[in-house]
Amino acid sequence: YFDWESYHTLDEIYDWLKDLAARFPKEVTLVKGGTTYEGRDILGVKVSYSPDNANKTVWIDSLIHAREWIAGATSTYILNKVLTSTDRFIRKMAESHDWYFFPVINPDGYEYTHTTDRLWRKTRKPYSICIGTDPNRNWGYKWNEDGGSSDNPCADDYAGPNAFSEVETSTLSQFMSGVAKDIMLFYTFHSYSQLILLPYGHTTEHLDNYDDAYQVAMEAASSLEEVHGTQYTVGNIAETIYVATGSNMDWLKANYHVPYAYAYELRDTGNYGFLLPADQIIPTGEETLDSIMTALVEIENVI
Ligand code: 0X9
Numbered sequence: 001y002f003d004w005e006s007y008h009t010l011d012e013i014y015d016w017l018k019d020l021a022a023r024f025p026k027e028v029t030l031v032k033g034g035t036t037y038e039g040r041d042i043l044g045v046k047v048s049y050s051p052d053n054a055n056k057t058v059w060i061d062s063l064i065h066a067r068e069w070i071a072g073a074t075s076t077y078i079l080n081k082v083l084t085s086t087d088r089f090i091r092k093m094a095e096s097h098d099w100y101f102f103p104v105i106n107p108d109g110y111e112y113t114h115t116t117d118r119l120w121r122k123t124r125k126p127y128s129i130c131i132g133t134d135p136n137r138n139w140g141y142k143w144n145e146d147g148g149s150s151d152n153p154c155a156d157d158y159a160g161p162n163a164f165s166e167v168e169t170s171t172l173s174q175f176m177s178g179v180a181k182d183i184m185l186f187y188t189f190h191s192y193s194q195l196i197l198l199p200y201g202h203t204t205e206h207l208d209n210y211d212d213a214y215q216v217a218m219e220a221a222s223s224l225e226e227v228h229g230t231q232y233t234v235g236n237i238a239e240t241i242y243v244a245t246g247s248n249m250d251w252l253k254a255n256y257h258v259p260y261a262y263a264y265e266l267r268d269t270g271n272y273g274f275l276l277p278a279d280q281i282i283p284t285g286e287e288t289l290d291s292i293m294t295a296l297v298e299i300e301n302v303i
């Protein structure tokens with residue numbers, strides 16, 4: 001029932017995560033990262049080959065924006081390879097890190113894209129005459145500042161009435177707070193535009209360890225391109241696309257000093273946009289996986 005030839009529903013993804021926990025009882029733990037307005041769980045898995053949790057952690061989340069289906073398909077592709085790849089190099093990288101995968105962090109919205117409106121982006125909690133907050137504008141760092149979001153509940157980038165007004169972001173942020181000190185490398189997958197974006201979204205200034213993180217991303221982008229020729233642009237969020245505040249990445253980076261944090265805007269550059277055909281899932285997964293492995297090598301200088 002699960003493959004990378006088609007896009008899957010929330011139930012299919014959650015059943016697959018539960019199935020992994022049953023098939024790999026030593027390595028895979030099902031984790032509840034939070035809850036949603038409509039009463040669903042935000043389910044993820046922890047993958048660890050180290051009984052003493054001594055490994056550095058890689059975090060991968062996706063589908064904070066409901067319509068960006070390739071993002072969820074790519075994170076499950078990578079999760080599957082972390083568990084089952086027989087490539088020696090990938091096995092070494094997989095087993096020498098701990099991993100958190102949260103393929104669907106906006107489950108109500110994702111379900112809605114399958115049942116009712118394929119291009120829905122936000123959560124599903126009503127505000128006056130409109131529904132939903134942009135969960136990637138609702139986190140508590142620079143919340144609703146600098147013109148990086150909207151006060152209009154009908155806008156697709158509505159920040160919500162206050163930071164963490166949504167149960168999805170408040171519960172998931174509590175979960176992330178508990179593991180943040182172990183996170184060395186953070187990814188949040190979006191689509192589309194073929195970009196590797198670096199913090200922060202409120203300013204074009206290059207803050208914290210920007211230059212170092214940029215070098216790693218450039219190496220990651222060049223190894224991504226080697227797989228299928230797909231070209232990515234690397235840069236600061238505000239410089240590369242637009243000012244955007246209240247994202248999960250910026251909140252994590254600012255509060256926990258996670259050394260390497262990237263938002264990927266996956267395929268394509270607008271030909272299909274959010275409606276990327278399913279026959280691009282596997283190539284997108286292949287190239288994205290390679291870029292992550294390269295980032296790990298660059299960060300840790302190991303072969
Ligand atoms: O606007 C957004 O939230 C993201 N672009 S999208 O078209 N996928 O909606 C980019 C925001 C930058 N990413 C993060 N700060 N995570």
Ligand code: ZN
Nearest residue numbers: 065068190191
């Ligand atoms: Zn997005």
